[in-house]
Amino acid sequence: MNLKTIIAGALLAGTISSAQAADYVIDTGHASVNFRIQHLGYSWLEGRFNDFSGQFSYDAANPEAAQIAVTIKTPSIDSNHAERDKHLRGDDFLAVKAFPEATFESTAFTPAADGSAVLSGNLTLHGVTKAIDIQVSKVGEGKDPWGGYRAGFNGTTQLNLKDFDINYNLGPASDSVYLDLNVEGVRQ
Incomplete structure (x- = not known):
């Protein structure tokens, strides 16, 4: 589920309000790539990378010239259940031995009048590359206590698993996975 990692980075790119071009590195200690999917249509399974x-x-x-690139290590999937995580890492879902990384590279950033934005890009997951859009909003930015400068964003997107050749049948309510991304970057 490389998508989360890719998406988290992508979210940051679009809404920083500093007056100059700046490069940021994602502070993974203050960022998250989360997912949620319905389990058989009865409840929600949540996890993270x-x-x-x-x-x-x-x-x-x-x-509009904003750019972002994110890499997610798919074996790091964590649903808070060891046996389920083993299944998610296997061939029915992520096939992490064959596809140990998921990546996202932006292709466009489109700001809206209300301050939100759409981050578009290519997500490669499970060996398949697809164009996706991430709804992005800025959380905030400013100086940190250590003399640095940070910017934070969140975003969300919905992915159809079959679009990425993940075909394990958990029922029609479980065809889509939602990614919730929280990203904080440190200006370089």
Whole structure:
């Protein structure tokens, strides 16, 4: 589920309001790539990817030129249940031995009048690359107590598992996975 890691980085890229172009590295200690999917239509299964990295650049004077790249280590999937995680890492779902990483690279950033934005890009998951859109909003930005400068964003997107050749049948209510991304970047 590389998508989470990719998406988390992507979210950051679009809404930074600093006056100059800046490059940021995702602070993974203050970021998360989360997912949720219905389990058989009866409840929600939530989890995260614990190992991801990424960077983004943003120029408030030219936000449409924002760029982001994120890599998620798919074996780091964590649903808080060891046996389920083993199944999710296997061939029915992520096939992490064959596809140990998921990546996201942005292709466009489209700000809206209300301050939100759409981050578009290519997500590669399970060996398949598809164009996706992530709904992004800025959380905040400013100086940190250690003399650095940070910017934070959140975003969400919905993925159809079959689009990424993940065909395990958990019923029609479980065809889609939702990614919830929280990203904090440190300006370089």
